[in-house]
Amino acid sequence: MELFDKDVLTIDVGARLRQLRTERGSSMRSLARLSGLSTNALSMIERGRTSPSVSTLYKLAEALDVPITAFFRLEPPKQDVVFCPQVDRKVVPIPNGRWMGLGGEAFTGRMEPFMITLEEGASSGPFGMLHSGSEFVLCLSGQIEYEVEGQRYNLKAGDSLIFAAQHRHRWKNAGQDAAQALIVLANFEQGERPSEFHVSSGKRGEAFDEEDLIERAESMDLEDEIGDL
Secondary structure, X not given: OOOOOOOOEOOOHHHHHHHHHHHOOOOHHHHHHHHOOOHHHHHHHHOOOOOOOHHHHHHHHHHHOOOHHHHOXXXXXXXXXXXXXXXXXXXXEEOOEEEEEOOHHHEOOOEEEEEEEEOOOOEOOOOOEOOOOEEEEEEEEOEEEEEEOOEEEEXXXXXXXXXXXXXXXXXXXXXXXXXXXXXXXXXXOOOOOOHHHHHOOOOOOOOOOHHHHHHXXXXXXXXXXXXXX
């Protein structure tokens, strides 16, 4: 059975965009100017009339000064015990892959488990990431290369890695087939959301240029740009 079910929870990205925009006191015209999108395109996204592509979400995230994961973030009540049925898991598209939450966003403790599926050529970006706490990685299938402070570790199915996450690290699919891994982040600072580094790593404004974003969006086989984007 595939780890990612097609019937997983769908998040209203348009409503989330409207919430983020209004929270920042930004008008649609102002956001259009900052993002380079048309007001008509923004209106269609917010009303749920069309779905934005990955490159469009990156433009909006840059304009709103938020990580791309902010469009998919849900804030459920925190609980001491979290049961997460497969059909309720949150799935977020990442360049050449997918991220799946395993309930950490609803847990009161400082632990975030998630799974990633990486297609051939997928990587966390050129800059690496660092955050507080510890990181555990279990390769479920394929081959994944983790680089921690310049030291490279090649993980195959069944191999694991654990390290202090304040060391700069990054990952990539080191094989020709899709790879999957279970990652657990723990003991991070209160209020930090370290899993977001794995969804949108790299420094703000530096990780991807426009041509790279469009190429990555097309490689994910998502919808084309909307309207006149």
